[in-house]
Amino acid sequence: MRKGKKKLLTIGTSLFLTASLFAGCSSNSTNTKEASSESTTNSNSNTSTPAPEASEATGIDTSKKVELQFYMLGDAPKDLNLIQDEVNKMALEDLNATVKFNFTTWTDWESKYKLLLSSGQPIDLIFTAEWTNYQSYAVKGAFLPLDDLLPKAAPKLQAYVPQDFWEAVKVDKKIYTVPAIWKEYVNDGIAYREDLRKKYNLPKPESLETLEQYLDGIRKNEPDMLPLADTEVSHVDSIRQMTTTTVNTNDKVPYGLNIMYDTPRDVTSYWGSPQHLEDLKMFRSWQEKGYFMKNMLNIKDSGSDIFAAGKAAAILGSENPNRFGDAVVKVKSLHPDWELGYSPYPNMKGFSSPVHPIHNGFAIPRSSKNPERALAFYEKLVTDKRYNWLTQYGIEGKHFEIEDGKYYKMLGDAQSNGFTREGMNGWAWRNPEFMLFDKSYQAVLDMFDEMDKIAKPNIFQGFGEDWTSYQAEKAALLQVEKQYLYPLNDGMVKDVEAGLKLFMEKAKKAGLDKIQAEYTKQWLQYLDDANIK
CATH class of the missing domain: 3.40.190.10 (Periplasmic binding protein-like II)
Structure with a gap:
């Protein structure tokens, strides 16, 4: 890969498993630092990007003003309202829309996420990942398929995301999320x-x-x-x-x-x-x-x-x-x-695995009242530098500045700065062409290079669990975990052996054996389908 070419991870199959993929990951690894540095240099021009006309950007009807409900996981940054106001100035002009950014907080986020997708409340965009059970929710019909929406509402986004990424996030041959395209490792x-x-x-x-x-x-x-x-x-x-x-x-x-x-x-x-x-x-x-x-x-x-x-x-x-x-x-x-x-x-x-494209994404729930406008807005977040920088780094001159022509530098400190780097948890709309890194981030890029050397294909993240047959048992087991296992995990139970025995009794009563058996059955079927020995 020549210097200056943006680094993307190419997926050989929808399961992200083949040997050719693994070789591709390794061969590209030496360019991580160069691509990151060069991309920030190219994107840090002082020349502003002109706002496109709404009619040019999309093939959708934008005559009616709408407010989009956008849901992220985690905690909101202090200056969220300030960022939201600036985003809405552009979105109103470009798409005749405004957006309300909502955050779940990290406290009990799983229960909140489940409620958001089951309550029927209007939600236009929501974060997805394998760790939020994207595949399972897609199977259950929680999200709208994007296959027909993309060419109409977000043709630039459709073209920008590599085709093999679209293939990799399909569930039952349909696209339900927009995948992130920046190669990274999220091994802890x-x-x-x-x-x-x-x-x-x-x-x-x-x-x-x-x-x-x-x-x-x-x-x-x-x-x-x-x-x-x-x-x-x-x-x-x-x-x-x-x-x-x-x-x-x-x-x-x-x-x-x-x-x-x-x-x-x-x-x-x-x-x-x-x-x-x-x-x-x-x-x-x-x-x-x-x-x-x-x-x-x-x-x-x-x-x-x-x-x-x-x-x-x-x-x-x-x-x-x-x-x-x-x-x-x-x-x-x-x-x-x-x-x-x-x-x-x-x-x-002894080994690492790069993320599967489903690790960070955004979907449109079935409860959305504005799916076309939502997808058009998300296209802006990914492909328009103005939207991308604003929602990833904040306001230049207030939250950050460019150091040495290419590096991100936070203004103030972590307590006084109201929007630190990626303050909105915008992992899913990272764009390698626009990304800014602090000088110290070189250590992370070096880490990625080292992980490339011991990388193995990710054989887990292509698996989508369907808990329909044990949904009641799953809910009961979670409550048992919180009541009996969590205190054990945190060392709060004096008699550990008796505590574990009690937990196992309660877990089995809640349906643990049924859950483990059904999950194992699905897992083995997945291995058969993926030809994993």
Whole structure:
């Protein structure tokens, strides 16, 4: 790939599995840094992009003014209303539409997301991913198919997204989401205070053993600092990523199942196993040693925010390379003398997997009253630099500035800045041609290059679960988890063995065996269809 050509990940099949794909990922890896640097240079021209006429941009009727309801996951940035007002000035002129940006918050987002899609309330655009069960909701008819809408309402977007990406996100041969096109790795890792590690001569946390040594050193030398920032149960799956070759390389296998990458047909139960008991006893010891916060189930702030604020020395869950890169910028703005380190789980387990195109996307729910206008607006977010920069970086001169002609520089610090980089969680409409990076982000791009070297095809994210036959049991099991398993995961139960026994009894009563059996059946059928041995 010659210098200056934008880096896109090409998918060979809709399942994102073939060897040619894997080779393609690796061969492109050396251009990540060049493409990123060059793309920002080319897009940072001071020449403004003229606003196109609505009639030129779309083939849709824009005679009636509408307000679009746009739903994102997570927490809203402080200056959201300011950004929304600026976006609406353009959208009103271009599409005779305004948009209302809504956020779920991270607290209990799964229940809120489910309610949004089942309540029938008007929603025009909503975030999708494999971790929000995109495939399952698509199968259930929660989203409108986009195949006929795209050429009419968003022809530029349709042409810009590579055809193999459209193929990759199809469910039952229909497109239900607009995929992101920036190649990235979202495998998690341990983010930690490197300056404290050096200060107290602690080992790098690159294994379970060295992690415990690091946490113990922090506890002894910094008694007023929280060793771990993790809230709720994010650390549980992180330990599985650290110590096993679990098939799902950036999240978890649900319902307490064990599925390993090299033996995906060997499906067993982790819940209730000797290893599960051993892990829970370890979490109890961590709570007793003071590694965890005492009331972590009731904490409203995310672990990432707690870590970025400097209240904890490390975080195990939900800290992928991009989040880590953002944390570096935020911490640097508040504490220039601090240094952060990162240990990716792929380095511990021996392989990584680039994201499947379904990992970040936007769909139009069936409850939308303005599907054509919604898709036309989303086209603007992706392909129009004015919309893209405004919703990704904020207002130039107020929230950020361009440094050395090509780098993003946050103005103020993480507390005073009302719209930090990607402040709207706009991962899905990243455009490689417009992306801006802080100088420190080079470390993340270097990480991606290293992950390219150990990359394996992602064999999990093409799988779409259909829980129709066990929907009631699934809901009951979730309540059992929250009541009986979460306290075990957080080390709050003194008699771990008795606590696990009680959880398993309650889980089986809720329908665990039925759920695991049906899920396993679907998984094996998926492997057969995808010809995965």
